[in-house]
Amino acid sequence: MFRAIVAVAFVLASAAAFAQGDPNAPPRPGGGQGAGPGQGGRGPARAQAGRPPAELPKGTSVLRGQIVAADNGSPIRRAQVRVSSTEARDGRVATTDAQGRFEIKELVAGRYTMTASKAGFVSLQYGQRRASESGTPIELGDGQTLDKLAIALPRGSVLAGRITDEFGEPVANATVIAMRYAYAAGARRMTPTGAQNARDTTDDQGHYRLFGLPPGAYYVTAMLRTGGPEITDPMGGEQSGYAPTYYPGTPNVNEAQRVTLAVSQENSNVSFGLIATKLVKLSGLVITSQGTPAINGVVMLVASGGAGGRAALQGGNGSRVDQTGAFRMTNVAPGRYQVQARLGGRGEGELAKMDLTVGADDVDGLMLITAPGAKVGGNVVSDTGDPFDFRPQQLQIAARVADADAQMIGAGGGQARVGDDWAFELANLSDARLIRAAAPQGWTLKSVNLNGQDITDVPTEFPPGQTLTGLQVTLTRKVSALTGVVADDKGKPVLDATVIIFPADEKLWTYQSRFIKAARPDQDGTYRVTALPPNEAYLAVALQGLEDGQAGDPEFLATIKDTAAKFSLGDGETKAVDVKLSTRQ
């Protein structure tokens, strides 16, 4: 029954997972846990999802503009225009009229990103020149009206073809996905293309059609899931099935062939055959830390390695642990996985993990011993000792997974609400964590101390099964702000550039680092970065053609370090640092 319900409830549940920070939610490309370097750029609404909106803000500013087709300049009707500002916690959606025009009123002042989308076209941000790059933020003052905000959307490229079986007959109901390399959690990973129409299921003739794609290099993968999610299927599995197959017909991602699409290009010949493979069974035992069977625990199989987004795509493979502690999974394709066992609820749960390479044979006798997650309690204070001017409910404390790979395969993140006494408890923690606070505007995280020791930027593994106290999260109103103009060598402002601010100290070039931020200049050529922690030696570089998320890549930072301008930033300091456009490509 559970299976069927999941199918029905999926839409709701996925929304709920966003809202609740569900640790079981599939990892999203890009880390998904919030404002890591360069993650805030695309999908403006995501910057806000996760918290209910504060009192619906009503301002006095207005944005107006027009959305047209890039190829012939004709207006696009019923395009969706989204604006959002993380700072101002405001966001709206509007639809264009027959002339392609839109108007969004009653906005509060702030720095907005604006995105236009229309099915069949490539979604673009205002000022965005290239796919996988951010656009130009719009700085909007109180009472200001900005009009003539134009976005020209290119028609999307199309990938289409036919999926067949090993006998050349069409395969119906196979899922086909366009994947591409993109920066996620500080490294280039093959991830599913975010666009809604970048996945399709084949029809009875085996045909699929992926459309609205931005130009670029793609890898196409097709998979056919037989049976249902094993989580409710008590029956034995099939002996053979199809491995996830990449164009031109290989189960091996390294042999996948790239399909390059120019703007608005259609390639309808991306046809290939699914590779039949033996499917194996896994079985084993899950034992709790007490030595008892982990009754009613859940075992998940998560694809690891290479393709970061794969796990989410395939929905994983899951099984419930029976009364004797045994579990079994069927229909497992060969590959590298991590086996994860979870027991109990979020507060009192236990967890075990095991890396596993599955070959052609059934795997029996796996043994996982779960350990309870750690609990850590603490409280929130202000640096001056003054009372807060917001309510505890507006604050959320998160224990973010500090290791990018653990994050990519879904280690999950502990989140806690803050009680009326400003105390919180983070539960069920595994892996090394960084403690972060999502504070209302005007406040930022100053430090995190565990019994006097500063762990603000120190990934901390809390001892399994233990309950620690004494975590102190200090917030400050001293929010630093860095602004400046990006100019070319003739001193002219440049809009089409990305400013990267990062510390000279390479030890701080970590995943989820607070010290690395990327920003785009607004319509006046001014960039703006807030809430950087104080540091003696920051570096600033302005580049063109930077991919989203690339600023979190330590290897990349090393290559631009020498071209950077150096400056210091004090506690809560507001500083102007102009940045020359680097000539580096």
Added chain:
Amino acid sequence: MVRAVFFSVSLLLGLSASAAGQAPQPGAPAPGQPTQGMQQMPPRTPVRPGRPGEAPPKGTAIIRGMVMAADTGTPLRRVQVRALSPETRGGGVTSTGADGRFEIKELPAGRYTVSASKGAFVAIQYGQKRPSEPGTPIELADGQIAEKVNFSLSRGAVIAGRIVDESGEAMSGVNVQAMRYAFIAGSRRLTPAGGMGDRTDDQGAYRVYGLAPGDYYVSATSGFGAGNMVMNLGTTVSNTEADGYAPTYYPGTPNLSEAQRVTLKLGQENANIHFTLNPTRLAQVRGRVLNSRGEAGRGMVMILPGEFNGMLMMGPNTTSMTAPDGSFLLSNVAPGRYNLSIRPMGMPGATDEYAVLPITVASDDLDNVMLTTGVGAIARGVVQTDDGTPPPFRPDDVQLFASTAEPMMMSAGGGPPKINPDYTFEMTSLFDRRLVRGAIQNPTGWYLKGVFVEGEDVTDSGVEFTPGRTYEGLQVVFSQKTTELSGLVTDSRGRPVVDASVVVFPANRERWTYQSRYLRTARPDTEGRYNIKSLPPGEDYLIIAVQNLEQGQGGDPDFLTRAREEAKSLGLNEGEKKAVDVKLSTLVP
């Protein structure tokens, strides 16, 4: 994840199962017996649902057969074949080899439903003659080998076409669904067919395949994808979007009564079902959530279609998180009837508050909608045996749930409670009138004899739960004195009939209710024998065997009224195993 299902949107359960290419299993909840909560059990047949992950019981019986294409007679490979015995929870799944043959081994003795499905073909059960009729069960003894369990699969019919907007431009991302009438909860209702339908591509084209022959209605719904829902979570929506597209039926009407039927023959392709979506005014729904203490309520407000029309997935459903003052805003709501509901955030708890409010949206915005939540009722009770002896089954093997007594109703709560070691339990968040139902998973042979509150029998009347109240002393009594009715179905010349449905129903028409324990339908097996277990004793029953009975039609009062004239009466005592042969009636359902 689990939260969502505490609201009854469960009508889609069976439907999505058939969408997954499985023929409906008798015994498993048939498409559309709407029940409450998640771990629901079929209201009529005692099925051991089995614990997820638990190894299925192993036996020595074998089913063998072959699958062919109906049109060419050639063997079909990679057809998924499933055998399932709901009672013993035994079963297996396999796929055919290159020669179209399959074998399912190690089956425990039992009565099996066998089904075959493959991509673009119409999934069928063994012995199934017509699309909306069940198949023939196969009775297997220990060590028995059932040979020649053969299927011939027909290529599914196809509906395809193109969706354009009011100016004739292709509309992409539109969800198109083929729907047909089927019996659900005792009456004919429009339900989705052909899986989850299709989404139009950049050329506006869609293709819904794998359809059984029959009459279809085609609906198109635009612009309310999953993406929008996520967006709405943190984003307020500006009111510049004054119009949009309401769900539209072929040939281009928002009214189901004006929808045009598309009739498909076996394997037929109709690729000309093109139609236009016309914009309509979309409304906003604004309001506040207040909890039982008069404070601002918090949670996620959802708007769901007010009556089931099979479009829950694709329909104009949207959500809004409440602001700290309890206010919410839902945008882009097409005119129609809806249920507003609220889902608390965080893990489920006994103090969670729920509300369901039916609303009607015309073309104007709805303001000041008050959604007042309540904690629901709590029911405490104990599981007992009818002879007063301590239960020989373990508390973990007892499954209870409180299902809504009215069909097609949306209501919160009712999920299965944990049974304590002393067999007591506590159900929380109960609303509306509920029927308490349950089963013993292990061992088999137990049935729910009755449910009592302070001596009063509420098994069939249910309990009208008053929010906030605590109900003590619920007794849920199980008995091993299970009845069993079996016999042979024969034609006028006394020959066994396989292709028939046996309906057993109470003479008292007040018991012809939704979720009635007294109403059962079964198919004879390959020998012409039917078998019905666990009917409540002490009732005047009627029995009839008919052909061409649609799935679910056995609960239709119209049919039962006509069947009453032709049916044969029988009594059934507690624990009685009765053999009743039935002559095939000429009644046309």
